[in-house]
Amino acid sequence: MANDFILEMSGINKAFAGTQALSEASFHVKRGETHCLVGANGAGKSTLMKILGGAYQRDSGEIKFDGDLFPEHYTTLRSREKGVAIIYQELSLVNTLSVAENIFLNQYDSRFVQWDKMQQEAKKLCDRFNIDIDVTVPVSQLSIGQKQLVEISKALSIGAKLIVMDEPSATLSEEEFEILIGIIDELKRQHITIVYISHRLDELFQIGDSITVLRDGRTVHSGPLSELTIDSLVRHMIGRSVETEQLIHTDIDETDSMIVFENAKSEKVGPINFDIKRGEVFGIYGLVGSGRTEVLRMLYGVDHMLEGRIVYQGEEYHPKSPGQAIKHGMGLVPEDRRKQGIVGIHPVWENATLASLDKMKKGAFLDLKFMKEEVEKYVESISIKTPSVNTIISNLSGGNQQKVVLAKWLIQDCELLLVDEPTQGIDVGAKDQIYHIINDMVGMGKTVIIVSSELDELRRICNRIAVMYEFEQVHIFDNMTATKDDIQHAALTGGVYND
Amino acid sequence: MTKTNKMSFQDILKKYNLLLLLLFFTVLATILSPNFLSVRNIFNILRSASFTGIMSIGMTFVILTGGIDLSVGYMGNMAGMLCCFLIINGMPILPGMILGIVAGGILGFVSGSIIQLFKLPPYITTLAMQMVAQGVSLLFTNGNVITGLPEGLSFIGKTNLFNYVPLVGIIWIVLTIISALLLKYTPFGRRIYAIGGNQEAAYLSGINVKKYSILVFVISGCLAAFAGVLMASYLTVGQPTAIVQGETNAIASVVIGGTSMRGGFGGVVGTFGGVILMQIITNIFNLVGVPPFMQYIFKGVIIVAALILNKFVSGENKQN
Known part of the structure; x- marks a missing residue:
């Protein structure tokens, strides 16, 4: 038997x-x-x-x-x-x-x-x-x-x-x-x-x-x-082995703050106190329902900020709406790609240009040819596997859909990218490519805040990792010095190891 | 090899199935009545279709965002009555017409705002607006028609260019072209498609979903009112029931024209074809003398048949 x-x-x-x-x-x-x-x-x-x-x-x-x-x-x-x-x-x-x-x-x-x-x-x-x-x-x-x-x-x-x-x-x-x-x-x-x-x-x-x-x-x-x-x-x-070496830029000017949260509080999460430097990849870790995503939602103007303040590039910033956040150079790669990230029935080129339509005009009208060429450039540079830019996006694999969402913010040329669970449901090979894209964006001078439930992912690409527990911030770890156990302990218990 | 050939054949069907339907009914009509292809009859069709056609343009905008506007028919009647009421009470013709259109825009704004502010379903909100508009159009004269309007009013509605070409038809075609350009080549248009395709993704991409969702109802209200004013001009009589089943015809035309009821897909050129198709069918019925009440039944059957064919051809049925 x-x-x-x-x-x-x-x-x-x-x-x-x-x-x-x-x-x-x-x-x-x-x-x-x-x-x-x-x-x-x-x-x-x-x-x-x-x-x-x-x-x-x-x-x-x-x-x-x-x-x-x-x-x-x-x-x-x-x-x-x-x-x-x-x-x-x-x-x-x-x-x-x-x-x-x-x-x-x-x-x-x-x-x-x-x-x-x-x-x-x-x-x-x-x-x-x-x-x-x-x-x-x-x-x-x-x-x-x-x-x-x-x-x-x-x-x-x-x-x-x-x-x-x-x-x-x-x-x-x-x-x-x-x-x-x-x-x-x-x-x-x-x-x-x-x-x-x-x-x-x-x-x-x-x-x-x-x-x-x-x-x-x-x-x-x-x-x-x-x-x-x-x-x-x-x-x-x-069919080959993947690399697992860390992708971290260490040349960060500690005096150059990109965005500072001071006791910022929304109806769901807070108080938050982050001081994120220009060119940093800042991770936010925690269990499901610990308030990770809510920090991004507050900054991006989806949830109302009730208390505290945010200083963005040296100026007071009060989040109002995603539209305003984008005008100020932010971009969001949302958690649920299919429900929030892409317009499934529309082609790749339209999805990739959705946030930057106002920049694509020649006179009063959109320059469709220019738009497609622009998207083609990114299809090439971040190797999006698609038959053409005219392909309906839902026909692509999850990893390639996510790359299109990233391309959207590359085209918009955002300065602060908010990324929520970028590799959920994406296979190993594509995951790696997405880490490289994020790393390259930082190389181009962008700052990234990344939320993830996979600690290994954050360990690979972040300078620092903040841990959330029950909608409050527990601690911010330096990824170079903290151990995996330290971080996990904080995420599970809401407290920090004290030796 | 045969497979790829078959695919491309299906693609052709998919892309041009509305044209093929139009062709089919044109041939059928020509066989049934040799008069059908006469210049006079063709421009007649264009004129008769214009009123529904202009209304259907606005409806297309709304449906593309994933909404629906059930108030367009009565909105048109309301605007027509208001325009006639103002003119018979001494207002010059042009301002009277414009005010009628503005009134439609305002009511559209009210519908759209209520839907966005209170998160009510467009279906029920515009159904309520339909009742209000109907009430208003009857209130002006207690349900009576307004007669004795100045001849000048009929200029837009009745004028034929070169003896044949109806001005209202030209207006409809021009509005269709402008709308098609707006939808395809402006950020405004692409945003409307994005909202219909995935409202949440559109919002997170920085699109002011509320603003555009209200705006499409304003457009729909204005165009419905414009159609009503043109109808009043054509009849040169203020009649509170001038437009019958306006919303039904508009929605049917939009859908036959290939616009998805879920939003995000379709356009005004398809709608133009849809309106023409419906008008040709009506025309055939009239040419062969089908009694009016029978026409309703046949029309209903044909609408559903066209949609089934549409699904069948596009292969939508197979997936889920």
Whole structure:
């Protein structure tokens, strides 16, 4: 029984309009294990999972699940009935309905809805996995982590044998992630197989039993996780090793303040006291919900500043609106790229020029030719992988979309760039390029404030790192002298080590 | 190889499907009635379409930002009545017309401001404005028509250049061209598309979303009022029900013209085609003598059919 595979996908091919998304990919998962599926963006992970789930039809190849061969064409409904549940990053819950209703959505086995029974069943299911949620509240009142648990319960309610989790940790806080690990353990005890997709490589070693690596639509490695290290894993993913040396400019004039926060307070966060120097990369670290993003929102004029003051380039600055912030030379790369960073249905060139339209005029009209040429320059210089500047931006990979957002502020020629989680959901190779772009911008004399939940990222590129805890500033660490433990301790406890 | 060929064929369909529809109905109309392609009839179509057409330009602006304006039809009637009311009470013709248009702009400003200030849905806000505008247009004369207006009023509405070409049609075409240029080649236009495409991203890119979202309702109000004033000029009678189903026709034309109801995609040239298409269909019905009430039913069916075809051709149905 050692080779009891619940899922065997072999020789899978799939092409989209000319590009081969999968070529002879294979994916074998043993019953009851947690199997990680990794690969750079565009490696074919989601395509493979969509084929498994019935959302896409494969061009060729064989799929065997739980002993049965899947037919050549099948629907999502069919694969669900067989016991495959896929939980996508964008959850498929109805926010206005209760937890219980969501779990049993469209599973009404009698003519009238039996509310008591439904709620009891939902409660039972949650209890089985130690999920502590009131099943009668609407889903909209839950945190993202809790929603994910509801989504898992929903999968269990239809008797899923294999659950695919697509980047479940991307939006989870530390505590919620611990709960998720507990649930995965519990699922394993109940012989439910899990396919775990994530870009956070360190957590794979915490969670997984074995791993399959995809690169350019092919399976390049498959085996137990214990045989790999993060480095060897990354080599498999991108076909070469990544550099990890620090990218920090140290030639900073300590007397030249770019922006100074003095007891600045918004309705959500504060008081903040930062003195950020010109040419510095200033990191803001903290747990999810510690008020990191809110500092940027206050400075950028999205949240009102209520108290204190900000001195920007030597002058008093009162944030009013993003428009005003941009006029003063600021730019924001927001946290949620798709919802806040890009206009998905518009082409690359329009997205890249959105903040600098007033500079693109010839007389009263926009000089479209000049605009496109300008964008082409940056497509070249920061190597944005796109068929052309006229390509609709949502067709690009996450990393390349993010580069377009960065290009927007390069074109606008901002002086102070605010960056919020710049590499969330972006693969290893592209991450590195984004660090280099930020580093180059600093080389051009710009100042950067960067918010991140990945400490390693901040450690690589920041001069100093401020730690936030429960919407207050704890401490500002010098990245050169502080240890990782110091910083993490502050983020977790809100206090600073005192030896 | 066949695949790439098929793709490009679909691209052609996608890009020109409105033109193909227009062509189809033109051919159909020509077969049904040889009179259809006569110069007189073509300019008739242009004239009849102008009023809805001008209204639909404003509607396009609003829909491009992701909003909707249900008040345009009655806004037009209100402006027409106000203009006639002022003129019959002694105001010179031109100021009377201008004041009518200004009134539309003000009501549009009110709708837009309420939507932005109180975060109300445009649908319900402009529905309320529709009722207000209807009430106002009836109030002037207690619902009666205004007659005995000076001949001069009819100048804009009735004049034909070179004996055939209706001035209102020219005005519509010029307004369409100006709007198309504004939308495509000015920061103002690109900002409207960005707001419709992703309001949050637009805001964080420094665009004053509130200002532009109100502005499109002002534009819509002014153009709806302008259409109403032109209609009053054409009829040379102040009639509170001169424009019937204005908003319905405008929205249908905008959507048939390829503008996305979610905003961010489309334009006034498509809308122009949409209006013409609707007018050709009406014209066909009249030429072959379909009774007016039947026309409503057929029109409804054709609108939905055109939209389904649109989706089918653009392949939108397959994704999600």
